[in-house]
Amino acid sequence: MKRAGDRVLGALCALALALLALTLIAIVASLAREGTAALVTGTRDGLALAALGTAAVTFIMTLCSVPLGVLTAVYLAEFARDEDRSTRWIRAAVRALAGVPSIVFGLFGLGFFVLFVGRGLDRVLYPGLGAVFGRPCVLWSGATLAVLALPVIIVTSEEALRRVPNEQREAALALGASRIEATFRVSLPAARAGVLTGVVLAIGRGAGEVAPILFTGAANFTPEAPTDARAMFMHLGFHLYALSTQSTDAASARPAAAATAVLLLAVTLSLNAVALVLRDRAVKRASPEARR
Amino acid sequence: MTRAKPIKLEARGLSVEFAAKRVLSDVSLALAERSVTALIGPSGCGKSTFLRALNRLHDHSPSAAVHGQVLLDGEDIYHPDVDAVVVRRRIGMVFQRPNPLPGSILDNVTFGLRLAASRDRSSLTDRAERALRAAAIWDEVRDRLGASALSLSGGQQQRLCIARAIAIEPEVLLMDEPCSALDPLATERIEALITELKRRYTVVLVTHSLAQARRVSDETAFFYLGALIERGPTDRVFEDPQHEKTQQYVRGSIG
Numbered sequence: 001m002k003r004a005g006d007r008v009l010g011a012l013c014a015l016a017l018a019l020l021a022l023t024l025i026a027i028v029a030s031l032a033r034e035g036t037a038a039l040v041t042g043t044r045d046g047l048a049l050a051a052l053g054t055a056a057v058t059f060i061m062t063l064c065s066v067p068l069g070v071l072t073a074v075y076l077a078e079f080a081r082d083e084d085r086s087t088r089w090i091r092a093a094v095r096a097l098a099g100v101p102s103i104v105f106g107l108f109g110l111g112f113f114v115l116f117v118g119r120g121l122d123r124v125l126y127p128g129l130g131a132v133f134g135r136p137c138v139l140w141s142g143a144t145l146a147v148l149a150l151p152v153i154i155v156t157s158e159e160a161l162r163r164v165p166n167e168q169r170e171a172a173l174a175l176g177a178s179r180i181e182a183t184f185r186v187s188l189p190a191a192r193a194g195v196l197t198g199v200v201l202a203i204g205r206g207a208g209e210v211a212p213i214l215f216t217g218a219a220n221f222t223p224e225a226p227t228d229a230r231a232m233f234m235h236l237g238f239h240l241y242a243l244s245t246q247s248t249d250a251a252s253a254r255p256a257a258a259a260t261a262v263l264l265l266a267v268t269l270s271l272n273a274v275a276l277v278l279r280d281r282a283v284k285r286a287s288p289e290a291r292r
Numbered sequence: 293m294t295r296a297k298p299i300k301l302e303a304r305g306l307s308v309e310f311a312a313k314r315v316l317s318d319v320s321l322a323l324a325e326r327s328v329t330a331l332i333g334p335s336g337c338g339k340s341t342f343l344r345a346l347n348r349l350h351d352h353s354p355s356a357a358v359h360g361q362v363l364l365d366g367e368d369i370y371h372p373d374v375d376a377v378v379v380r381r382r383i384g385m386v387f388q389r390p391n392p393l394p395g396s397i398l399d400n401v402t403f404g405l406r407l408a409a410s411r412d413r414s415s416l417t418d419r420a421e422r423a424l425r426a427a428a429i430w431d432e433v434r435d436r437l438g439a440s441a442l443s444l445s446g447g448q449q450q451r452l453c454i455a456r457a458i459a460i461e462p463e464v465l466l467m468d469e470p471c472s473a474l475d476p477l478a479t480e481r482i483e484a485l486i487t488e489l490k491r492r493y494t495v496v497l498v499t500h501s502l503a504q505a506r507r508v509s510d511e512t513a514f515f516y517l518g519a520l521i522e523r524g525p526t527d528r529v530f531e532d533p534q535h536e537k538t539q540q541y542v543r544g545s546i547g
Contacts, residue, residue, distance in 0.1 A: 081354045167391035170349065171453070174385035175404035176460060178377050179352070185407075190394050 031265065035258035046239060047260060052225040053138070053233035054267070057217070058207045060142025060229070061149055065206075066199055068146070069153030070188075073195070076154070077161035078183045098151035102211040109144030109216040110136070132230060139229035141217035148212055149202035156201065160194025160282065161187055193282030197275050204271030208264060210237035220246060236264040300325040300494040301346065301383075301464055306360035308341050308350060316341045318360070319520045321513055323464075328486060328495040330509035330526065332502060334546060338518040339498045340388075343466050346496065347383040348376040364464070381408070384462035388469045390449035392441035392456075397433050400441045400452055404460035419459055427455035428485050447478025454485065464494045472500060483508050502542060506530055514538045 039047070072094075080087040119134035126132050133139075164187045172182035188195070210218070219232040220242050226233040240260040247253040301323045308316040316338040323329050331339040341350075348369060350356040361368045369379045381404070392400050401420040420437075424430040429451040433444070441452055450470055457465060467486070471479040486508045489495055499505050505512055506526060513523035514537070522535045533539045540546040 083354070165391075167387060167389060168393060169352075170385075170387065171391045171393055171456075172403070173349065173352065174347065174380055174387075175407065175456065176377050176381040177403075177407050181407060185403075186393055 028265070031258050031261050034255055035260075035262035038255035038259035039262060046221065046234065047236075047256070047263065049222060049225055050234040050236045050239035050260065051263060053218075053222075054207060054236045054264075056226050056233055057138050057142045057145065057213065057235060058203060060139060061145035061206045062199075062203055064143055064146035065149040065153055065202065069150045069199075069202070070157050070195060072150075073154045073157030073161060074183060074188065077158045078187060079179070094151050094154050097147075098155065102148060102209050103214075105144055105148045105212040106214050106216060108147070109140060109212055113140040113143050114216055135230075136215060136217040136232060137228075137230045138217050138226045138233040141213040141233070141235075142229075144212040144216045145206040145209060148209060149206045152202035152205060153198050156198025157191070157195045160191035160198065163194065164190045193278050197278040197282060200271055200275040200278060204268050204275065207271065208237055208268045210235070210241055213238060236260055236267070240264065297324040297327060299323065300365065301496075302363040303342070303346070304361040304363065306342065306345055306358070306362060308338075308345055308359075309357045310353070311355040312357075314518060316345070316518045319515075321520055321523060323494055323496060324511070325494050326490055326492070327510040328490045328497055328508055329511040329513060330505035331496065331498045331513050331515060332500075332505050332541070333515035333521075334541065335500075337515040339515045340468055341518075342515065343385075343468055343496060343498050346464075346466055347380050347385055349385070351376050381460055382462050383464040383466060384457035384460065385466040386450070386453050386457055386468065386470045389473050390446055390453050392444070392449050392452055395441065396438045397441050397444070397452060398437040400456050401459050403456060408460065420455075423455040423459035424452075426458055426489075427451045428481060428488075429455060445478070447474050447481060450474060450478070450482060451485065454482075454489075458489070458493070462493065464496065465489060467495065467497045469498050469500060471504065479504070502530075514541060516541070 072090075076087065076091065080090070082088075114134065114136055117133075118140060119131070121133040122129070122131060168186050168190055169182050172186040173179075177185065213235055217232055218235045218238040220234075220238075222232055222234050240257055243253045243257040243260060244250070299322045303319055303321045306316065306319045306321075307314060319338075319342055321329075321342075331343065333339050344350055345358050346362055348358075350358050358370065360370075362370060364379070364382060368374070369376075369383075393403060398417070398420055401423055402416050405416055405419060421430065421434075424433060429448060432448060433439075433452075436443075441449065444452060450473075454465075454470070471482050474482065483504060486495060486497065490510075497505070497509060509526045511523065512526040512529040514521045514529065514533075514535070516537050522529060522533060522538045524534075529538065530542050533542055537546070
């Protein structure tokens with residue numbers, strides 16, 4: 001016998017879920033209706049360039065953040081002593097980093113990468129030549145996004161490594177593996193699916209972020225795709241922002257903006273779908289009935 | 293006490309502390325070459341802790357501290373100049389629960405060999421076959437060496453783990469309750485295997501089963517509350533225990 005209170009609560013939960021689902025459907029449907037037509041018929045130059053720029057900056061971000069993030073996770077999970085104060089500080093810092101608003105990363109990127117690292121490189125490599133590295137470009141945008149992606153990669157990878165049973169490490173150690181060998185031949189391969197999930201989630205998040213690239217390299221319009229890491233670039237998210245706010249004729253830019261949004265959504269949703277599949281595989285692998 | 297066989301491994305004044313709590317105190321025990329020594333005692337008596345101190349597995353628990361000496365052929369494995377990796381190649385270990393590594397059966401058997409930078413594929417498979425035969429599992433897996441090690445039954449997995457341990461040809465084999473997760477039939481096979489293995493290896497067997505200790509071991513050592521209470525030839529320890537605690541344990545009144 002269900003009590004009335006339970007039934008009311010159940011109904012409220014269902015309502016909340018329905019609202020959420022409806023909102024999502026409404027967003028996707030309206031964008032798709034406006035956007036897909038523009039995607040097919042409209043002028044697609046800007047959109048193509050923005051897509052290429054997004055790919056380029058995401059690639060640089062991945063290159064910078066994955067090795068650093070995974071190695072940090074390996075250190076935290078396999079080598080750091082939990083009772084050390086430094087370990088606790090690193091862990092707290094990583095978690096704090098995850099909560100920083102992305103616009104702050106943008107300002108940090110401008111201050112640190114563009115002005116400090118970039119100008120510093122210019123002084124050493126190209127004295128008297130003006131700004132080569134010391135200006136916003138796709139490289140610094142990628143680096144800034146990498147800082148944003150790091151905590152996601154570190155936290156998920158560390159958790160994946162911690163889920164690897166200790167018996168596995170001991171099996172390797174007992175066979176004469178060093179700590180490093182046990183880590184890279186046993187723990188990390190065993191945690192592979194979990195690590196990959198974190199990486200894909202981080203890429204998905206980074207690909208859609210606009211704030212960190214605002215001051216570090218995104219351009220309203222460039223005549224061509226970035227072929228040099230020191231060039232500015234167009235980005236789907238920024239392109240959407242520019243079309244919606246900077247255009248002299250906002251109404252005529254709407255279809256193009258919707259098309260951009262569709263593309264951006266497609267990119268992030270498909271990356272999240274990949275992450276889901278990988279996580280599913282990780283869970284299956286971890287359960288004992290996983291065979292073959 | 294006279295012994296026909298020379299001493300292979302000897303603990304001298306071995307103590308282990310976890311976070312300053314002493315779980316093993318001042319154990320001295322000599323193990324004869326090519327013999328099976330059973331370590332028995334109630335749960336928490338320190339026998340597994342002792343076993344893991346014999347191949348320096350406590351090195352990786354930050355809270356563990358080991359004092360005393362463990363002499364392998366007369367040389368202290370805890371000497372600062374000795375590399376734990378080298379020690380573990382000479383002193384293999386089989387764990388309580390079968391712990392095959394992810395990967396194929398062949399991957400598992402050759403794991404230790406590949407670490408030792410043995411790249412020659414044909415010699416790898418040869419040595420894998422020899423180890424699998426020695427562990428009495430070859431006939432069951434010869435047709436599916438590429439299959440996942442997790443597709444084997446528990447008893448097969450444990451024999452695979454034994455094969456993996458002996459593939460690198462250690463001198464001593466530590467076994468931490470290797471049958472506790474297995475059914476009686478698989479246990480019988482492992483026990484027969486242990487008797488076979490002692491022709492080549494010095495075997496140290498931690499076991500909860502008194503019957504098993506009686507069946508397979510030459511010597512038995514009884515641990516209680518972190519101390520070595522009594523040791524001697526297995527028959528003598530079971531039939532004529534000298535110490536009151538040993539008496540109570542082998543007769544089933546404590547433990």
